[in-house]
Amino acid sequence: MDRCKDTDGKPRAKTLEALRGIVVHQPHSETAGRVAIWLWMEDPEFAARAECATAHMAADLRAMQPETRRLWRTLLLEADLGRQERPSREWLERCRKRMVQLGEPAFQHYAIRWLNAIPASARTAGERLPITRLGSHMLKSLLWWTTIARNPHLDDAVVRLAGARWERAVRNRRIAGAVAFAVSQMHEATQMPSVVIEAPEAELQYLSPPI
Numbered sequence: 001m002d003r004c005k006d007t008d009g010k011p012r013a014k015t016l017e018a019l020r021g022i023v024v025h026q027p028h029s030e031t032a033g034r035v036a037i038w039l040w041m042e043d044p045e046f047a048a049r050a051e052c053a054t055a056h057m058a059a060d061l062r063a064m065q066p067e068t069r070r071l072w073r074t075l076l077l078e079a080d081l082g083r084q085e086r087p088s089r090e091w092l093e094r095c096r097k098r099m100v101q102l103g104e105p106a107f108q109h110y111a112i113r114w115l116n117a118i119p120a121s122a123r124t125a126g127e128r129l130p131i132t133r134l135g136s137h138m139l140k141s142l143l144w145w146t147t148i149a150r151n152p153h154l155d156d157a158v159v160r161l162a163g164a165r166w167e168r169a170v171r172n173r174r175i176a177g178a179v180a181f182a183v184s185q186m187h188e189a190t191q192m193p194s195v196v197i198e199a200p201e202a203e204l205q206y207l208s209p210p211i
Contacts, residue, residue, distance in 0.1 A: 036134050037079055053166075054135040057114045057142075071102040072110070079141040081134075085177050087144045096148050104149045111146055115157035118164075128165045128172075136171040143178035147185040158182045 040058050048055065061072055075098040080091060099107055118139075119129060131139070143161075146154050161179050166172040 034077065037077055037081075037138070040134055040138070041073055041076060050132050051130040052132045052135040053118050053129045054114075054131065054138050056117050057138065060110065060114070068102075068106055071098075071106070074098050075102055075107075075145070076138070076141075079138050080144070081137050086181055087147075092144070092148060095145060099145065099148055107145070107149050108151045108154055111142060111149075112151070112153050112157045114142065115154075115161065118161065128167045131166050131168075131171055131175070133168075133171065136166065136168075136174050140174050140178040143175070143182045146182050150186070155186050158186075 041061055044059075044062070061069060061076070064072065075095065078091070078095050078098055080087065119127075143158060146158055158179060161175070162183065164175075164179075166175050
């Protein structure tokens with residue numbers, strides 16, 4: 001996909017138009033799903049086409065230092081777009097390898113930041129939070145990934161979303177199920193030690209403000 005960019009690192013306009021066409025005309029294909037993830041990460045216009053509670057994730061990604069961004073992209077491209085209610089062991093193991101490359105500190109810092117930036121007002125006001133179909137899968141995958149790298153602050157960020165309501169019944173069930181799965185794993189033995197994570201100082205200047 002990087003071959004789709006100009007020398008300045010920005011996606012080519014004609015390439016973006018062609019990729020958007022794949023998503024529009026083949027919305028349910030596996031290829032279109034992977035293209036949609038790439039556009040969500042690289043194309044601000046695509047990410048902004050509909051209001052979504054995960055928009056800040058894509059914005060942060062585009063503002064990261066190049067190496068951190070590259071490693072996050074390899075993990076995000078593994079996002080699950082299927083209908084299963086629980087992640088498979090094979091998928092989790094594949095994602096674990098990506099996460100080792102990224103590093104626990106970088107994963108935990110951004111996961112906590114992204115989950116905490118999602119409004120929790122829906123729990124008390126009955127408001128349904130806006131989320132696209134792709135956004136619901138990205139959030140679901142992020143919640144599943146939290147079961148790989150545990151941290152008390154990360155657990156708190158996950159629990160904070162319990163009871164939140166989302167637009168579209170199927171998306172609401174998808175995210176609620178992912179939260180329930182993540183919470184169910186909190187009291188089981190983990191394969192990675194829990195540590196309190198702070199963002200590397202050099203990384204802070206690249207963070208966009210929470211939405």
